[in-house]
Amino acid sequence: MSTQASRTAARLMISPAVLLLLGWMIIPLGMTLWFSLQRYNLLMPGMESFTGFDNYTYFLTDPAFGAAIFNTLALVLGVLTITTVGGLLLALLLDQPFWGQGVVRVLVIAPFFVMPTVSALVWKNMFMNPVNGVFAHLAKSVGLQPYDFLSQSPLASIVLIVSWQWLPFATLILLTALQSLDSEQLEAAEMDGAGPISRFVHVMLPHLARAITVVVLIQTIFLLSTFAEILVTTNGGPGTASTTLTYLVYIQSLLQYDVGTGAAGGIIAVILANIVAIFLMRMIGKNLEA
């Protein structure tokens, strides 16, 4: 198929796209690196100067930094756990033949089409609000004190909201994978004396390994940058109870106008994201090999 000439031609033809993408990535990264080494505060224009690694020191010694790291990990791990386990269960359920299957499948995907800001606002005002929310009404109807989700357990509430958004993605990917499983394999396992749980563990789960890996990798990348849901619900509070790394960068650059420290935080976030990515690929990346 591929001769020397055709390979050269192929490389030539994709090179503009590659160069464009490279520039797209390198320029913002380069600018962020540059800003992170500058003393650059929007409240003091014209005072920019080179400060070396001071910005990094400020960011790393910020009292909110430790909390932000913990919250970021808790958010990512919490959402990952809920969406993969929940997605797996939902996929198993949706794979069963039942009346109205088509409609139910569309409904399950629906949350994915709602903008993060909108869904977070709906959760905040219509469900979790301690006065008007549905949960408050439910609690009152059985004589309980309404629970103020967003101030009592802000991080868990955000995990819940973000999970609700990502559950359809996980369900969809796992359902397609489940449907690609050869039914004869399940029947063979049934004849071999495997009960429902053994069939799930020994036949379905290995078949789903690759899909689960994809779900975990893609979600991790997106979850590390969760922002809108925090901004419209808790603003990172109370205190730093729901401040993540992304949100801390936002606080530094746009609430304290310190672009330099914000940029340093951005670089630190990139490095941490890469560490997580390498870690993940080491752990589960082998599932992606054919």
Added chain:
Amino acid sequence: MGEIILKGVTKRFGEVEVIPPIDLHINDGEFVVFVGPSGCGKSTLLRLIAGLEDVSGGVVEIDGRNATEAAPAERGLAMVFQSYALYPHMTVKKNIAFPLKMAKLPPEEIEAKVQAAAKVLNLANYLDRRPGQLSGGQRQRVAIGRAIVRNPEAFLFDEPLSNLDAALRVNMRLEISELHQSLKTTMIYVTHDQVEAMTMADKIVVLQAGRIEQVGSPLELYRTPRNRFVAGFIGSPKMNFIEGAEAAKHGAHAIGIRPEHIKVSTSEGAWQGTVGVSEHLGSDTFLHVTTEYGVLNVRAGGEVDLHHGDTVFLSPDMAQLHRFDQQGWALT
């Protein structure tokens, strides 16, 4: 041991009756072949016996026990699927060991049984490979290995050779027959290929549209087909049928004569015709001769030197003539 009895077994998918009530007796140790054209319900019947489908009516008895409601695993049967249905993420060894592991046998016993099966099936060198790294014939053997380690009452095969090339198919056919000789376990084998049926079976069950057309040994079916369908289905090349005046001479609606029961001569004979296509196989020559009764298949000797356009005379062996009535039933 492996005696299977079907009493009035029926299967409907919604409104469609795929299997009308069927009665069948399969003796212990018998090699039974279900044969019939595609879509006639062979797989469905096998799956009813296996318990992978629920019967719509009737009773399945295995070893004198009513197994109609029993789960597949409780029936003591092992099945080899058309797609082999190996577990792709497990090694050959784990695949074969899987039913034993599910039966919670001790590891040493599992190991011993797997090694024994691997030896019988020539798989000893492949135990650590995955199914994806095996050829079609080897995968087939792994599937059989997974079936034999369980010591089942009966083996069920659903078109196990249809994914193999012609040469391998002949080999595997022999291996399965030999396996039956040595294990002496009941085997039910589904195929659409009448050659497989004729060569392997103790008893052939010919199916059409879910109905049993005839049950008998290969030679019984060959010699005394009960109707036109069986007569045309069993035997290769196909039996020739002639209707009209020529058939009326024999007091039948249609007469049938097998290609191997027609004598060819260039000088004299009952029917005159022109050679259309001649297929020279070396051992045999298959002639397609255009006559006034239509195209007749004739099997002549390997050395016959006849070609397109030659005029030939055909004489049927009257003792081997089959006669059929209006409804297609054989007249005796």
